[in-house]
Amino acid sequence: MLKIDDMTMKFGGVIACNKFNANIEKGQVVGLIGPNGVGKTTVFNVVTGVYKPTEGQVIFNPKEGEEYLLTGLSPDEIAKLGVCRTFQNIRLFKELSVLDNVFIGNHLRIKSNVVSSILRLPSYRVEEKEMYEKSLYLLEKVGLKDSMDEKAYSLPYGMQRRLEIARALATEPKLLLLDEPAAGMNPQETRELMDFIQEIKEEFDLTIFLIEHHMEVVMGICEEILVLDHGVLIAQGNPEEIQEDQRVIEAYLGVE
Structure with a gap:
């Protein structure tokens, strides 16, 4: 569904992401985790056309026989192809009705x-x-x-x-990107969100790529997890593998 090849994003002398690679299969729920400020939202911004990567490319395959290079397209062009997102800070038209x-x-x-x-x-x-x-x-x-x-x-x-x-x-997405959907939620809302994400995935035949700090959500619904640290992919695997990965533990808790 989505292939990110050697994606690097530089802001002046700062490297937000460095040679980031990912393959997301159709129908998966994939989580992108890591400490604050390591480049997770930058990845989303590149995929959805907010930023053009310094290096690398993003390829979208909505169905067999179709392939689109997203790199260089505008956000609206990418959305029309079937890639849509939500934001870390809710961006509703607050004065309009639901x-x-x-x-x-x-x-x-x-x-x-x-x-x-x-x-x-x-x-x-x-x-x-x-x-x-x-x-x-x-x-x-x-x-x-x-x-x-x-x-x-x-x-x-x-x-x-x-x-x-x-x-x-x-917008009728095929790939839905959720940026910290559980942010600010209480435990009850978080559990309801987990059920809700699973429901819409099945109902609308979605592939979901999400950023989340709430480990209950990540470990509970993600089939594959990618871990970023200082813009570099340090681990990839299922929830059990990620929980036991020493590099991930050090990234979150530090080295003794």
């Missing part, structure tokens, strides 16, 4: 042009009705249909996270 936040995500797939939407031609009205129904469906799936008319900022923190994911799902 429904409108999800409705906006549908616009990536809209076929009508600006003129037909302004004049509200029949073709646009049909498409608008479909987007509305799709938005309601997604809100129901994430448990927010009863809150559809509320302002986004009025939702509890955990529900705002779900809303951001619902908006991402509206």
